[in-house]
Amino acid sequence: MAEKPQPVQVLYCGVCGLPAEYCEFGPDFEKCKPWLIENVPDLYPDLRKEAGLEDADNVSNQLQSTSISSSGSSKPKEEVKRLPGGKIKKKEKLEVIIEKMTRNKRKCITTVKGLELFGVKLNDASKKLGKKFATGASVVKGPTEKEQIDVQGDIAYDIVEFITDTWPDVPESAIFFIEEGKKVPAV
DSSP states (O other): OOOOOOOOOOOBOTTTOSBGGGGGGSTTHHHHHHHHHHHOTTTOHHHHHHHOHHHHHHHHHHHHHHHHHHHTOSSOOOOEEEOTTSOEEEOOOOOEEEEEEEETTTEEEEEEEOGGGGTOOHHHHHHHHHHHHTSOEEEEEOTTSOEEEEEESOOHHHHHHHHHHHOTTSOGGGEEEEETTEEEEOO
16 A cells, blocks of 8 residues: 655744745845754755855844844834734734714714724623613624724714723723824823
């Protein structure tokens, strides 16, 4: 009988997360070079000749020292998550955005976005909003494919107080209104 084919072992880059043979097509090839020279010297032999072994050690030491010194800086950076393929995903800001939209000239819809970031279940929140303001409220997907709550009517005047009273985890400083295309704090 013929033997079963064995799965291929793929070595992933420690810097960008791509397979080592695809690092040159990623966004951080310059940062990947010391790691590649150190861990996979036979894959890119021209890098080893180009940089020389001593230079590679110096570059890797410099990169390690800069990462240590940059973590001690006083200015906090936004957390950035790297996805496969070198794409960058920024951490979402914890904020609730309330926007009033008009439809059919006289009807209003108040949209509440971002409650789920504070651990609020949107279905429960829409039921509470509907009961409190005696209107229809539903959870819908917005234009950015994130769920939001649509409440019928112009309830922007009372909604901030209701949100902070009902869910104490949501601070009033994290609630913003969208007025005329600008984000305005609710405080």
